[in-house]
Amino acid sequence: MTATDAGGRPSLAGPGAHLAPALLAWAADESPARSRLCLLTGPPNSGKTRLLAWLLAGSTGKPRPTVHAVGFAAGHIPQTLAWQLGRHLGYGPLAPTGLLARLAEDPRPVLLLITDLHRAGRGPAHLPAATPRAVISELVTPLLSLPNVRAAVEVDDPDLLPHDGALVLDLGHRHHSRPAHPNHPIPLPRAEPPDEVTGFAAGPATAPARSASRPPAGPGTDWLHAGDEDREHALDHALRAGQAAQLLTDPGYLVHGSVAAITATLADDTVAVPKRLRATWRQAAPALAAPGLSDPERAAVLHSAALGHDPKLAAFLRPLAEQHHWTTGWRRPTGRAVAATILRSGADQPPTLVTADPLGRLTRRDAATGTTCTTIVSPPVLRPAGLCAVGNDCLLAVDSGGSLHPIPVEPTGAISGGAEHLAHHHNAAALDAPRTRPTAVAADRDKAVVADAEGDIHFWSIADHRTGPRTHRLHTGAITSVACLFLSRTGTTLVVTGALDGAVRLWDSTSGRPMPQPVEQRNALPTALAMADTDAGPVLAVAWSDRLLHLWILLEGRMTPVPLLYDVEALTLTGSQLTVAGRGGITAIHLDLDSLWN
Template sequence: MSTVSPPDAPGGPDIAAWPPPAGPAGTYGPALLDWAADPNPGRPRVCLIRGARGSGKSGLLAWFLAGAPAHPHTTVHAAVLAEGLFTDAFAWDLARQLGYGPLAPARLVDRLAADQRPLLLLVADLHRSGRGPADRPLARPRNLVEDLVVPLLELPQTRALIEVGDSGLLDGWAGAGAAETVDLGDPAFAPGPGPAAYDVLTAGLTRTPDGRIRWDEATGDVREHALDQALRAPEPEPAVRELLTDPGFLLHGSPVSVAACLADDRIPAPPGLRQAWRLAAPHLADPELADPEQSTAERAALLHTAALGSSPTLARYLLPLARNHVYSAAWARPDTAVTALAAAPGEPGALVAADPLGDLALLDAATGQSTAAVPSPSTARPNGMAVRRDWSMLLLTGTGALLPTGEDPAALLGRIAVYHGQAALSRPGLRPSAIGQSPCGSLVVVGDEQGNAHVWPLEDLPAAPLSRALHAASVTAVTCLALPDKTHTLVMSAAMDGTVRLWETSADPMPVPVEQRPALVTALAAAPTAHGPVLAVAWNDAVLHLWHLPTGHVRAVPLITPCSALALTPDCHLVVGGTEGAYALALDTVRLWD
């Protein structure tokens, strides 16, 4: 076992950039900085903070974190407070901090393995992690260590500063010389009382006339620990059942505690709750959304969206609260996978939807009902499409081929397909990678792998499109709007470099992106609304950005399922489609950007 040594390397961090060290920070802080800033690749990448409760471990970590940005090697990329987290919840938090959005543990490890950028991770209270029934693996810290922490530490770019207390966690790493150790010892410490028993915890809470607890009036500590203490009761079943069937608790209680409880198949749950919680919990566990100061309506809208397709009873309870928010779910069809969406010109509120088998259907954006089948080529598997008023279509397949279909007497769409097919044969970088249309169907826009956007006006088709190089990477999504004056066209595009660009076609493209993030755009949609044109941008880190184009204001909305297709109607129904189904949000554009 190795221990940290005093700092002696030149060019290391300046301790003056940290708060004045006192207590354990004064004793161990300089050596801790030396470990963190040492560029020697032979030095252990893991530093364990040991010591009994009350020895000052958390204070030492807080001191280190306060000054960490002062030196490149000490900059902490993510700090996870592990107390009360099980493996999934730890992964959600870490992935969110790293900019990936909430991810399952295996997907997080895969993303980091592919990323390979240096990562300094700080983990507090690893020895106090775990949640759920005490006899299940999720309740034990070692489960988190084996399932996620060790795979993270095995990545060669990972360094980690981990508080393990006196638990013995990761002793094997220290014993093999793969970790250094700071041991703060075993001071005399009298632990304070833990959370009260469930019946004591809930005894004085306000109740409704029918006996339900008013969880919105309970303290944050009570809401956080109520289910944990119910599981520890001598006879837990009645209390646990009461909580899991109480929509008020599901809305205000600990989402992590509920998720850990529902992971135990022995515990009965209302029909559909497990499915709804699988979708909602990664977002409800976001510290910003879990903050009791945040709007109850926002949490209700999110949980209502997740419950609508699987738990009708919960969805009905939440609907009045959800409708107070700036968005609420109009419908959900988890059984309907969608690969492409496009407005049906001349049919207000109607969309054409494609499924993974290539079948097309007319979809009512307000209700989610399939109103008619649409003829489609049996061999096409579109992941994008443009639809004309005469129901002829231009389908984009996964191979980059454009396929015209339907009655097209003037062969306009066929000419577009031939143009791009010939261009791709002569220059492979010009192969189409995205397609979009204006809501009225008068314009088609094609994006290619070289980052260009090509605009085709269908009313008077030119020999070649109006084209501009908008990106330095392959276009992932594109859409356009013909503005009400009928003389200006807005093209909106996104690419593999994480940029979103706006181009008004009568002028040069804007010199800088309107947005750039360390994520990928998977779909775009735009529509003219009563309050001006709106752009919807779906990102692969489970967030949707709604832009009010006249003002530049943006609103972030969680995506509860992966999105590969978007559609926005003028009456502000936003339809989200992907491999896990489709759902629609009704947007209140009066308040959305307040």
């Protein structure tokens, strides 16, 4: 076959190379008249996946065509395939309905690649999700109904997917698969390996045939030392043998087993497992499906979810979870928390965590356990979007409308003069110029920062507030979050901001200028920030809208990602304890600062 080299892509030879120009021309054509579906069809080993990989390899960093997301459909159900696509698109792991809603609001044209659609399906045979039809009807067809979405789809038989007006690239004699027998909920074992190119695997392989001398892995297996094949397909075999319920009560399998298989099986209410396991798995599974998690990190994620639903499972998982560089200390799934801050009452007293709910109720909590201590009286009109502590006896809140509210910690306490002046200054300015309305606040020691909708920060000295703020433009759009840290050894205050442009920027009070380049720039939104001066140096925590948390050691520019169980709206960081607040309640994570970046 002739080799193809277009647009800086690697050369492509062998089956399918003659169709590469047609695929590239289709992908690059963004005219309204072009087909929104391209089907790559043909028998096994005809080069379908290799051709998609070739298109993907040349899409990075070029204006067009750009591939925005890849879905590996083999062995997946609509929910788990939607998680894949959502992550690639920068949305995070979303259910199919959530993914479709986000794409409907996304103004950009989106190009998707979906491999092995004919091998989709997982779980009990009597459920629709056991066959490719569920992925097609619940996800692929609705995606193609959106006017901004196009997809190149690999399928062995084009008749599987409605394709009126589609571009069909046939890589050889079409192979028509027989329908799977009802007793086989996943595709039957096949002799041929999946099409594969470096960096572009075709997804979970189908289970190969086994010899009679090697029975399938099942309940009681040493999952820590089991092979990838056993981990991936144990539940598929257990379903056929009627042992699914026993396998799902094995905590070791929950840590090491196939996320897609477990998710598909737990969707069947006839599989007899405790309700608390289903609740735990529903919260943990989207995070567990993230690629590249180690076994201890999977244990840490599952342990965190179990703390809110299944204490016995959490206790079993803790030893393995503690081998990881972060472990959840406590969880309080008490409803949504929209803001949080640390209140330091005195040098000889432990810090107190203050949280706010959507109704504006402020609660003081023991930071070490999360238990409720007392409530703080807040203004009846307060609907907080952000919260910080100004000194030991005053809080400063910004509400969803952009007004600042200084709040005494004690009912008979006085409001800090600096906080009151700061609030009056910005509230008055926002009346004259609405675009300057505050959007986030932060403070440390006697320094406070107000961020606004124009992308400016306003740096205040609470002790000398009459001098007014130092104002600096850090972003071109509204700032969504801000953190402030005073470094006593240098007398410098660091300010970190996150904004709607997807950038996280660092500014220091000594130079008065931001870093030339962002700390981070992503295709997601930073939703919360926190900083602390630790034994490892200044540490920055960034929560993102795609349910990822990034931990930075700022002086070294190194980052470690942490998967999140829910959308995060506020962070606090004190020493080695990171507190996460959001739609799933409040979670305290203990960080091993000695191993976190190693």
